[in-house]
Amino acid sequence: MQRDELLALLTPEAMTLLDDAPAVASSADALALVTRLRAAGGSPATVAAVVTQAKLRRRALAKFGPFVERMLFTDAGLQQATRLQVAAHHADRFRQAGAVSVADLGCGIGADSMAFASLGLEVTAYDLDEVTAAIAAHNLAPFPNARVEHGRAEEVDLADFDALWFDPARRTTNGGSTARHFDPSDWSPALDFVFGAGRERPTGIKLGPGIDHAYLPEDAETQWVSSGGDLVEATVWMHDAARAGIRRSALVIGKQGAAELTSSEDVHDAEVGELGTVLYEPDPAIIRARLIGDLARSLKATMISETIAWMTADAFAPSPFASAFSVREVLPLHASSLKSELRKRDIGVLEIKKRGVDIDPAEFRRKLALKGASSAVLILTRIGDRRVAILADRLS
Template sequence: MSDTTASELAGVLTPEGYRLLNELWRSGDYSTMEPLKLSERLRAEGHQPTVVSSVLTQLKLRTAAEAKFGPFVDQMLFTDAGLQQATPLKVAAHHARRFARAGVDEVIDLGSGLGADALAIAGLDIPVTAVEIDETTAAATTINLMAFPHAKVEVADATQWVQDNPVATDTTRGYWLDPARRKTSSQGTVRIFDPEAFSPPLSFVEDLADVGYALGVKLGPALAHDVVPDTAEAQWVSLHGNVVEAVLWFNMAQRSDVRRAALVIHGLGAAELTSPTDFGHSPQVPVSGIEGATGYLYEPDGAVIRAGLVTDLMVEHFMDGDPTDAAAGRQLDEHIAYFCSDVAKQTPFATGYRIIEVLPYKIKALRRYIKEQGVTRLDIKKRGLDASPEELRRTLMQGLNTKKPASGKHLTIVLTRVGDARYAIVVEPI
């Protein structure tokens, strides 16, 4: 963290600042005032400028954090970078339950950040130690975990802490890791894709796993299948339709009958699709070409796609276990995740659309079609094409009357490639 971040947080680490932050947050008055006017009012009341600045920053961060932490933000402190990288509490709860099922006596959260996962683990009454190398972040984490007497924070390098703290022979320890996957430069932060360049690297994780610890490591959703260790269970997680992470589970934290999984968390709960087979060993299903674009089109959740479970989804949830039933499920192209079915079905693992018409992907023809249909609102989805949906929407809708969208037609177009040809499939949500 920069010195600027440390100074911004310093004001609310004082009794005066923390009390003022919570008073303003609970009253809600801050949300109706311009920040400058609120700053002037607080200074006029005698509060120090450093305290006022810190409080205003935390009010802004708490507001942004509500989507991830809900009511827990009432007692929490944040840094901007830490909030961006923090695990949403709904996701962290699933991590914590893994360790609970593994029956561990304690969990060490290496590289804890602001302590989202440690918070969820402590909430299940499991003793947790949050290890964070940055002192500023660790100070915020200490506040975030202070409601749990069995949670503590230590400022240390993750790899060094493991060396200095061997596990007691009568203790079953679990480890949770969220390696740093960004490198800071003068131009900002740059994402790192090489697992050995993570901090700590993936090899360090595998060394811990070899010892036999119950272990989970959070990685980016773009994790390549060929770097997943043979000894791990790989689980991709989506939250409200966005793939947020890939997690590798080892030893007691993994499931013996699962090699890859897609966990889909939504407003009503969660659902999971799993497979015991390795990557590249999903069932084969019929591939129809564009002729099969009839009935209903389905777009699998991103976690299902990332986990390589598209055809598993088709066979299990649409084809009743019969991978030859083309009427129940067929791919248009084996390299594209969209699939079609004669069956209209609601599933948490895919979004379904009724197919209205199939058109060639030609701009002039599409503009003419949209004008003839009286379209005033257009949604574009795509897969297998380089086109930008936003730019294409502007091009297709240019010159059309979109001032009164309620009076016109709402159209959804799915752009896809089938073989070497490109198509625009006109659909409506089921």
């Protein structure tokens, strides 16, 4: 969002129109809203700002639920914002660490700061981008214990706070184009600066879940988080925000609540075994935290391959950390023969999963030309050196 777009949005007229705007779920909805607002005398700039926000609010429902009704967004800010239930977890970690005041350094649109303020923490949020800081100020306006400043994290006097929250920017925008930085020294603030600050007071650092383990400090806890089956972040907790004796953890947040698996160190994988009657697909947080071995042993399972993070066993044991499938049979991984086999079994509804094979599931599905009334799961993978298609049924 550019500054002139923000100014067009932050007017009484635009905010009133936005409050009355219906949900925009399609191009037809957007066109209808533009037509209605223009007919009512709205200026092009105002109408454009209102319609953009209506679209973003619709997209934001999955992350923020009913809170979207009074929030403002930027496209980039919404993409990078922490989901509300994950932000609540961040806030609770600071509360458990005894924090009273927290600096949110790189606050974006203010999602984490909203959670911090909701739990009673005194929050000062900073963002280097002036427009983003203004959006965050709007979103945090209902909280008297939160304020927003436009500023650079490296220039903030961190001694004024007893806890720190960092979300280093890994992208820069210049002239409408966005560049992603893979070297942590190019992030804003740089990762070395962030880790240095984290050794002095309780600190949480939100990183991408694909962060190279080599970058992670040995004197910290790193927690991989999945929400609704999506791997959303790796959070480094330092100083008193880290828990004693825990170096790696995986937090899985689902419909039934949250579950966590922890370890004091990287865990070695389980042994490879013969394919049993049950297959397990570990949650991605378990995989990235390298806790597959502990999960396998808890399920009395073995690996299907040394390089594939699926497990197998002869008895089903439900787990919040893995999806489970009952094996029907193993078939050759050839589209033509599978097409015939699936038709023999009257299978027309098929969930296709793959692991360890270079196959596009959508293209593979077209080759199968599915027809039939029954349903199944088809797992395209390798067992040892063999490429196979495992016909299965979902257990969890």
